[in-house]
């Protein structure tokens with residue numbers, strides 16, 4: 001059956017180490033609860049499920065766990081493309097610099113007052129979208145939603161929107 | 173086939189008079205283009221398609237055309253319930269006062285840092301959700317998305333979220 005799932009936030013605050021180091025689940029000694037499954041671990045797992053590509057179109061990107069997930073995929077040869085709002089890509093705490101430094105291709109979108117999307121396309125066929133900005137406050141404090149779907153009539157328009165914005169914001 | 177549609181913004185700037193006065197499409201003499209179908213007219217039509225109820229859960233609500241659509245439904249005996257972010261409901265241009273003045277039941281959500289949802293449930297079975305805040309800038313200036321779906325696995329969790337937030341924010 002077609003994947004169609006909704007995640008709600010705020011997410012319970014918990015350590016994400018078991019997501020990134022499943023082989024050594026007890027390796028972390030931070031004070032947060034460990035091994036807990038939350039909306040946020042589920043979101044991270046959907047992102048980490050990429051086997052060929054990850055396209056991100058984000059208003060803001062300051063969440064360090066989400067940044068870690070993207071860098072993890074990039075190091076495993078997943079093709080990563082990132083579109084970010086021009087203004088918000090330079091605010092304090094933005095992880096956009098870390099992505100660029102790692103070698104990931106990031107393009108600023110500056111044609112609109114705000115590029116207010118917050119969606120990810122996994123392998124070009126799984127859409128993750130909603131109200132959730134990729135910040136710490138959004139995940140831990142706000143009332144937010146994220147839809148995850150493989151319904152082609154929802155996914156395909158977003159694939160088109162990503163391609164359109166990617167091409168329109170080619171700096172070269 | 174199950175309704176699954178995506179609308180992208182910014183929407184072309186046009187007059188919405190033909191949506192509200194279909195019987196007299198040439199009645200308006202404002203300088204905007206008339207009779208044009210845009211992402212925004214389509215969004216308004218989905219909202220106005222309510223035949224029994226409209227539940228709104230919104231971070232911000234300052235768009236006057238969207239306010240007009242909600243008041244139009246309310247006057248036609250559609251049951252309207254509105255949840256808004258406590259902080260943003262009092263900003264300049266907010267239409268929340270106009271809704272309350274008309275008699276619509278509006279509840280402030282103040283438990284979270286922000287109630288950042290921006291969704292509508294039409295007749296309890298059609299979900300309208302995305303990145304789009306119900307403001308003028310979002311509709312006319314920003315790059316935004318709105319999903320419209322009747323897929324039960326997407327709609328039902330939002331029905332649950334609305335009921336949960338509605339009950340949790342009963343002022344009495």
Ligand SMILES: [Zn+2]
Pocket residue numbers: 015016017028029030031032034
């Ligand atoms: Zn830990």
Ligand SMILES: [Zn+2]
Pocket residue numbers: 187188189200201202203204206
């Ligand atoms: Zn007009």
